[in-house]
Amino acid sequence: MNADTPPLTTSLDLLRWIGWAQREAGMDWIRERELTHEQSFALGFLVQNPGSIQRDIAAITRTSAASVSSLLQGLERRGLIERRTSGGDSRSKRVFATPAGVELIDGFDVAMRDAEESILAPLDEAERVTLHDLLAKITSVLPQPTRPE
Amino acid sequence: MNADTPPLTTSLDLLRWIGWAQREAGMDWIRERELTHEQSFALGFLVQNPGSIQRDIAAITRTSAASVSSLLQGLERRGLIERRTSGGDSRSKRVFATPAGVELIDGFDVAMRDAEESILAPLDEAERVTLHDLLAKITSVLPQPTRPE
């Protein structure tokens, strides 16, 4: 492995691999609750951002409006969320997690944080900062999928 | 943004974002050929590794044997690949890209390399090496999905 040939495993390969590992890490927690990864992510987001409209959910999950529509259908069928057309604009629907939804997803953020911790375990604090800075540098010029905040 | 509170956007968030961007970057090229991201990846792999058995494909794409089965069905229906049970073991099927498949996917690796290049553009050479080292350090202790060389 010399310097002027690209590494056998590119950075982006590694990156996808880590993303996959992250999914796997949270999988046990999620499957205990009979959720899919996407459902848990959406539900977790709704607890933190009650009353979001579907369009925003599509943006932060980087999927389409159509996907959100079907995704929420699954959650609504189980009584984990509610869609209300409150507000002046009756086009948009504000989505809320029900108490059952809140309870089911309770601890999700902690579980995700633990997963992150276990994945980043090989790195010391300085290295984590370096990694974060490098990643932030990359994303700073990426097409923004309309992130909230 | 001070040092002892976790960043608003965690490294793993950024990482998923970049993964998403990579998908998007190659999307035009892929959709011109009426392939999905997964199909193109599998087909590209088969051109580079003719005669792989499905089990290996599942390993490197980090999916299940069942997913590979359906994925290849789609490619086979279009005549882009062939499955042959050559060899001593009649359980396993060696998969080959047909000439049509080879032609369709021609340039895929270059397109992916361009996508990678455009994503890593904000980093200079030293930073890229640092990033790659950090990622490699993380993946070195990850559960290995049986990667080939």
Added chain:
DNA sequence: TATTGACAGTTAGAACTCGAACGGTTAGAG
């Protein structure tokens, strides 16, 4: 030889993703 267990791949069923087309709603232009 017969049995048992591991392995390769397939199928069935439910869920998600996407693009495209469609119905309501809102706002802005004339």
Added chain:
DNA sequence: CTCTAACCGTTCGAGTTCTAACTGTCAATA
């Protein structure tokens, strides 16, 4: 005030993913 364009969400159809159950094949052992 009407008409048009933009916007939010849904539905449809095809494709993929997953898990679980199943067929078929090989290999080791008794």
